[in-house]
Amino acid sequence: MAKNKKKYWIPLSLLLFIVYTFVAARPIPVETILVPRWLSSLESDYPVSLESGGTTAEPLEEEVLLPFKLGSHFGYVDAQGFFSINRVRKGYVSLSEEYWAEYEAVPETVAVFDPRERPMVRIDHPRGYPFFLDKRIFVINDEQNSLSLVDSSGEIRWVHDFAAPVTDIDAAAGLVLAGSLDGAVELLGEGGERLFFFEPGGSRLSVILSCRISGDGSKLAIVSGYDDQRFLLLEKFGDSYKVSYHEFISDGFRRPVHLAFIGNDSRIVFERKEGIGIYDINTRNSLKIPLDGSISAIESSGKDNLFFIITSKPGGQNKLVAIRLPGTIIMEAPFKSGDSFLARRNSRLFVGGGTTLAAFDLDKR
Secondary structure, three states, rough: OHHHHHHHHHHHHHHHHHHHHHOOOOOOOOEEEEEEEEEOOOOOOOOEEOOOOOOOOOOOOOOOEEEEEEEOEEEEEEEEEEEEEEEEEEEEEOOOOOEEEOOOOOEEEEEEEEOOEEEEEEEOOEEEEEEEEEEEEEEEEOOOOOOEOOOOOOOEEEEEEOOOEEEEEEEEEEEEEEEOOOOEEEOOOOOEEEEEEEEOOOOEEEEEEEEEOOOOEEEEEEEEEEEOEEEEEEEEEOOOOEEEEEEEOOOOOOOOOOEEEOOOOOEOOOOOOOOOEEEEEOOOEEEEEEEEOEEEOOOOOOOOHHEEEEEEOOOOEEEEEEEEOHHHEEEEEEOOOOOOOEEEOOEEEEEOOEEEEEEEEEEEE
């Protein structure tokens, strides 16, 4: 046991400041605290408990298995810090809560597994790369201008071709939302048929940087263009979607940006130059929160009016940032790592850096 614990000194240092901060159990907002629960090393496969008493936090499901990519590792970890899968990457990896696959640059065959490493689907001659959204298996071709849905037997169910390379894809409620390099957005139905087509325009250079669909499929969020860059919200009216809000957000990026629905789809968070934007769908208010560094990870729940992100600066300088909605920074905890990971399940927050994963409970006392 002592030998196992010694393995943790190096990875522990990556998150030491976070643990030190949270052991003090400071209020985040009134009567809400983050309580450290465990640290788990990707190199030793053995979690160290940090619990110092009981908790009244909402219990997690017993079978929670969280997908992660961190450094050269990928896999799944449970609520107690034990791994069902913990592998060193040897090729390209796609994973979700339901599926994962590791494959070569030009795969002849792709084997898809579940989080317990049970074989699920075999895709022969995929002619592209698999990815997983909305509990479904998709393949994007190597030119990124054709999308296929794969069924449970590994057969292609439908194929949809695009006029230009796809820059971002999301899926929910049986629908698929895709944005492309030519500045177009397409919404596809369950059979791959086009249901809606939209070109935001309004910019000198048209490109879709990110697009997201709400859980019920009634709202579409888009960040598009350069000179000028825009954030747009479209909402469903009848059989179509119409722009209900748009905002110019300066020309900060020529790359994919972070974009997510949070708080049961009541708000949208989007990356913008030197900060993050939060749009409240109910009040129709938009605000900007300045941040020191670029966004490297976000969690997309926004539950209990708390939202967490990780910012990064050159040299591996990271910060875990807690935001009390609608938009007040209430905590910043720095840590040093070349990469980072962030996720949330109910009342448990998972933070990763280097070769270490840590878990904290949001508790009320």
